[in-house]
Amino acid sequence: MDADPLPPLGAYDPETLDQAFSALREEVETSARALAGPELFRLRWLGRKQGRLKLLSDAWLKEAPPEARRTVGQRFNELKAAIEQTLHALEQQGDASALLGESIDISLPGTAPRLGAEHPLMRTMQDMVQVFERMGYSVASGPEVETDFYNFEALNFPPGHPARDTQDTLVLANQERKPARERLLMRTHTSTVQIRTMESQPPPVRVVIPGKVHRNDESDATHSPVFHQIEGLCVGTDITFADLKGTLDHAMRAFFGPAVRTRFFPSFFPFTEPSADVQISCPFCGGRGCRKCKHSGWIELLGCGMVHPEVFRAVAGKQPAYDPARVSGFAFGMGVDRIAMMKYGITDIGLLYSGDARFLEQFR
Numbered sequence: 054m055d056a057d058p059l060p061p062l063g064a065y066d067p068e069t070l071d072q073a074f075s076a077l078r079e080e081v082e083t084s085a086r087a088l089a090g091p092e093l094f095r096l097r098w099l100g101r102k103q104g105r106l107k108l109l110s111d112a113w114l115k116e117a118p119p120e121a122r123r124t125v126g127q128r129f130n131e132l133k134a135a136i137e138q139t140l141h142a143l144e145q146q147g148d149a150s151a152l153l154g155e156s157i158d159i160s161l162p163g164t165a166p167r168l169g170a171e172h173p174l175m176r177t178m179q180d181m182v183q184v185f186e187r188m189g190y191s192v193a194s195g196p197e198v199e200t201d202f203y204n205f206e207a208l209n210f211p212p213g214h215p216a217r218d219t220q221d222t223l224v225l226a227n228q229e230r231k232p233a234r235e236r237l238l239m240r241t242h243t244s245t246v247q248i249r250t251m252e253s254q255p256p257p258v259r260v261v262i263p264g265k266v267h268r269n270d271e272s273d274a275t276h277s278p279v280f281h282q283i284e285g286l287c288v289g290t291d292i293t294f295a296d297l298k299g300t301l302d303h304a305m306r307a308f309f310g311p312a313v314r315t316r317f318f319p320s321f322f323p324f325t326e327p328s329a330d331v332q333i334s335c336p337f338c339g340g341r342g343c344r345k346c347k348h349s350g351w352i353e354l355l356g357c358g359m360v361h362p363e364v365f366r367a368v369a370g371k372q373p374a375y376d377p378a379r380v381s382g383f384a385f386g387m388g389v390d391r392i393a394m395m396k397y398g399i400t401d402i403g404l405l406y407s408g409d410a411r412f413l414e415q416f417r
């Protein structure tokens with residue numbers, strides 16, 4: 054819409070003004086009908102640079118002789134009010150016809166948003182963590198790329214200790230120039246965060262650590278180089294092996310059902326002494342024997358033990374309250390993938406890492 058410049062008014066007597074302004078009022082009405090929509094109308098009349106009102110003000114108001122300014126200004130304001138009113142009406146009309154124009158067929162099915170599903174691993178991890186939260190544990194985490202110190206040395210695996218071999222560690226390249234304890238690797242267990250937690254706070258500690266771990270394992274139906282653990286650590290004064298047994302026994306019943314029993318076997322970990330492996334009675338067959346428990350009635354689920362004095366010594370430099378003569382504690386670690394597979398009847402661990410929506414959709 055081009056803006057025709059307004060001719061000068063010429064005279065400022067009431068008659069001329071009457072004529073000029075009523076012509077403008079008519080023009081407002083016609084353009085409200087002629088222009089397609091409120092926005093064009095607004096531009097035509099109220100546009101800041103080329104709007105008619107601006108041109109009008111330039112040509113008539115500013116040029117008016119001093120004695121006519123008041124009356125021209127008044128008319129100018131009236132016209133402006135009329136324009137704004139018309140614009141408002143146009144806008145409301147637009148809204149109303151937009152509503153009417155959109156015909157709604159209420160018999161059509163709705164558009165269902167595609168719902169995501171919580172990954173079975175994350176759900177299992179969350180459920181298990183919650184069991185411990187209800188017992189007063191808090192949740193901690195740590196880095197997956199770790200130093201040799203946190204993954205091994207502080208946990209009482211000295212350099213060259215044969216127990217390191219059982220962990221099939223993936224190490225980062227180009228670390229040879231660093232001192233051994235600073236070399237980086239992918240953490241092989243969440244026990245690293247035991248050390249990090251104790252370094253950052255004095256006892257008492259009750260913490261669970263869910264997280265991803267890595268080992269140089271060949272993939273097959275039950276092994277994956279990436280898997281998940283939940284670590285637990287409880288440190289205070291007078292924490293005993295009976296507390297460890299009671300805690301795990303309760304946690305297993307809370308997670309798998311009240312009929313589940315636990316049993317403890319001697320085992321070995323460098324960072325616990327004594328150490329134990331824990332089995333639960335098969336939650337699927339009640340211990341009578343089935344495919345899931347390989348007909349033994351029992352399922353091995355976790356490793357645990359009393360925190361080794363050397364572990365306390367490793368953190369006592371930073372937190373002197375971890376004096377092995379004064380504090381005691383227990384730790385445990387379980388594999389989440391195995392628990393999730395058991396719980397949901399998944400036979401191939403690879404499915405948990407495949408990112409296949411057809412697999413994940415089943416857990417909605």
Ligand code: PHE
Pocket residue numbers: 241242243244284285322325356357358384385386387
């Ligand atoms: N970190 C051990 C593992 O990965 C499990 C464990 C944790 C054992 C805590 C004892 C105490 O095998």
